[in-house]
Amino acid sequence: MSEIRTRIAPSPTGDPHVGTAYIALFNRCFAHHHGGKFILRIEDTDQVRSTDQSEKDILEALGWLGLSWDEGPGIGGEYGPYKQSERGEIYDQHIKQLLDTGSAFPCFCTSHRLDDLRKQQMSDKAAVGYDGHCLQLGPEAVAARVAAGEEHVIRMKIPKEGECTFDDMLRGPVSISWSQVDMQVLIKSDGKPTYHFANVVDDHLMRISHVIRGEEWINSAPKHILLYQYFGWDVPVLCHMPLLRNPDKSKLSKRKNPTSIGYYQAMGYLPEAMLNYLGMMGWTMPTGEEMFNLQEMTHSFDINRVSLGGPIFDIQKLDWLNGKYIRESLDDQQFAKLFAEWAFSADKIQRIVPLLKQRVERFCDVAELGSFFISANPTLSIELFEHKVLTIEAQIKILQFSLWHLEALEVWNREFIESSLQGLAGQLDLKIRDFLSPLFLAISGKAVSTSVIESIDILKLDITRARLRAAIDVLGGISKKMAKNLEREYRSLD
RNA sequence: GUCCCCAUCGUCUAGAGGCCUAGGACACCUGGUUUUCAUCCAGGCAACAGGGGUUCGAAACCCCUUGGGGACGCCA
Numbered sequence: 001m002s003e004i005r006t007r008i009a010p011s012p013t014g015d016p017h018v019g020t021a022y023i024a025l026f027n028r029c030f031a032h033h034h035g036g037k038f039i040l041r042i043e044d045t046d047q048v049r050s051t052d053q054s055e056k057d058i059l060e061a062l063g064w065l066g067l068s069w070d071e072g073p074g075i076g077g078e079y080g081p082y083k084q085s086e087r088g089e090i091y092d093q094h095i096k097q098l099l100d101t102g103s104a105f106p107c108f109c110t111s112h113r114l115d116d117l118r119k120q121q122m123s124d125k126a127a128v129g130y131d132g133h134c135l136q137l138g139p140e141a142v143a144a145r146v147a148a149g150e151e152h153v154i155r156m157k158i159p160k161e162g163e164c165t166f167d168d169m170l171r172g173p174v175s176i177s178w179s180q181v182d183m184q185v186l187i188k189s190d191g192k193p194t195y196h197f198a199n200v201v202d203d204h205l206m207r208i209s210h211v212i213r214g215e216e217w218i219n220s221a222p223k224h225i226l227l228y229q230y231f232g233w234d235v236p237v238l239c240h241m242p243l244l245r246n247p248d249k250s251k252l253s254k255r256k257n258p259t260s261i262g263y264y265q266a267m268g269y270l271p272e273a274m275l276n277y278l279g280m281m282g283w284t285m286p287t288g289e290e291m292f293n294l295q296e297m298t299h300s301f302d303i304n305r306v307s308l309g310g311p312i313f314d315i316q317k318l319d320w321l322n323g324k325y326i327r328e329s330l331d332d333q334q335f336a337k338l339f340a341e342w343a344f345s346a347d348k349i350q351r352i353v354p355l356l357k358q359r360v361e362r363f364c365d366v367a368e369l370g371s372f373f374i375s376a377n378p379t380l381s382i383e384l385f386e387h388k389v390l391t392i393e394a395q396i397k398i399l400q401f402s403l404w405h406l407e408a409l410e411v412w413n414r415e416f417i418e419s420s421l422q423g424l425a426g427q428l429d430l431k432i433r434d435f436l437s438p439l440f441l442a443i444s445g446k447a448v449s450t451s452v453i454e455s456i457d458i459l460k461l462d463i464t465r466a467r468l469r470a471a472i473d474v475l476g477g478i479s480k481k482m483a484k485n486l487e488r489e490y491r492s493l494d
Numbered sequence: 495g496u497c498c499c500c501a502u503c504g505u506c507u508a509g510a511g512g513c514c515u516a517g518g519a520c521a522c523c524u525g526g527u528u529u530u531c532a533u534c535c536a537g538g539c540a541a542c543a544g545g546g547g548u549u550c551g552a553a554a555c556c557c558c559u560u561g562g563g564g565a566c567g568c569c570a
Contacts, residue, residue, distance in 0.1 A: 013569075043570065182566075185568050195569075215499065307508095310562085
């Protein structure tokens, strides 16, 4: 049997997600258990959303967890480059092949036409998908329009009838009829490949033997398989893992649960505990032992021990596990060292000190004033929020709108946060001092504290989000109806 | 809506037809140890979604129903 090679292919379009780490963990364990290689590839074909910062954060987060890779960014390897934005020529060559053999075709339809088409199909209760409009174009017409530089995408052809059956390593045979499969765009109008195309080309060229990914991809498997066939390539073994869930069983999302690895790091979880916890989502040691490290998991790994029900990411159990790690695997010296590094990292302390220094008279004042920087979310009560001009409802609005504003920030620094929030206060026609009041309480637990804008800057978005949301909950939360109204009002702001 | 996937305590799960009166862990409750608390220890509560088959025997295999989730983008 040839070498087992697996990969994780994150898209650098946001915060490092625990789901990414989860899938990475299983890919790494599977490959290493069988003496194979685990590859990291950056899927940055979305020019609009991909950022260097996100890429950096993701690599760091995986590194923090100890999920090292054998080939990929920073390591190299013989199948590079490992960043899709640097593989443009490869995709160009390959799409040409599909165009030449007639497996793919240019499509000149505007997004406007496609929208109308989709709406029509919805109201007709028909299957939603591309109608093959540009398939009717003659080769001369196509050539002329392409030569004229007309904007277009390239789509893949899909059989009209029959079905695609493949063997999922965990689920057995899965059949999806071709009528359910859309003529997927392979090359976008900006000339970049879509995930579906790039992922197949790269997985083949990088000799990926097993594709272990989230269940959300099952329905796209036929497209991928067909592409392999168009190229005449062997299809790797496919394996779809269950999805991590919110407590309400929906797919884990940051709207409902902290999903950023950075959040857990900032909250003082140990990477070993975090990884161990992810390992017990859908998987157990043959011995039933719940506490295990990456090496032990790798050694005992058996993909068939994965259970298919979507596991709920239960922070309570994670907390218990983390506590167990702190108590049982750390001696006093290690605890002191790790805690100090976490709480007083040079970077963090440098930024906090100027805020505290001007507001204390004695060192013994420091802990109380600055505790919220290293504590869990402050304990709040609704009484705290009694305000001379602001109603509870107004404060909920301030908190929610602020959160939306902060989430939309392209750059996270003091200036941006300040102008964003000041702008919001203006739009809401509130004095900045009143506007900031609920934010002070949510962030620090106190009405009087260090500059809330600088505090938000230092605490970063993950923690800020958690605290704003906790405050909103204390104030009674947002009902569905309220959410609708708030969203409408928020959209009409500018 | 269409298609796909899934289904054991509230949660994570063990379970490969008889070892199942369904085991462990978190959470919760009770008691013990501890100057308090936490830890730790002992105990308790709590599940095979429903209905049909197959079989001498079903939590396990098959079918239907129900429930949950996912996909249906020039996002990944």
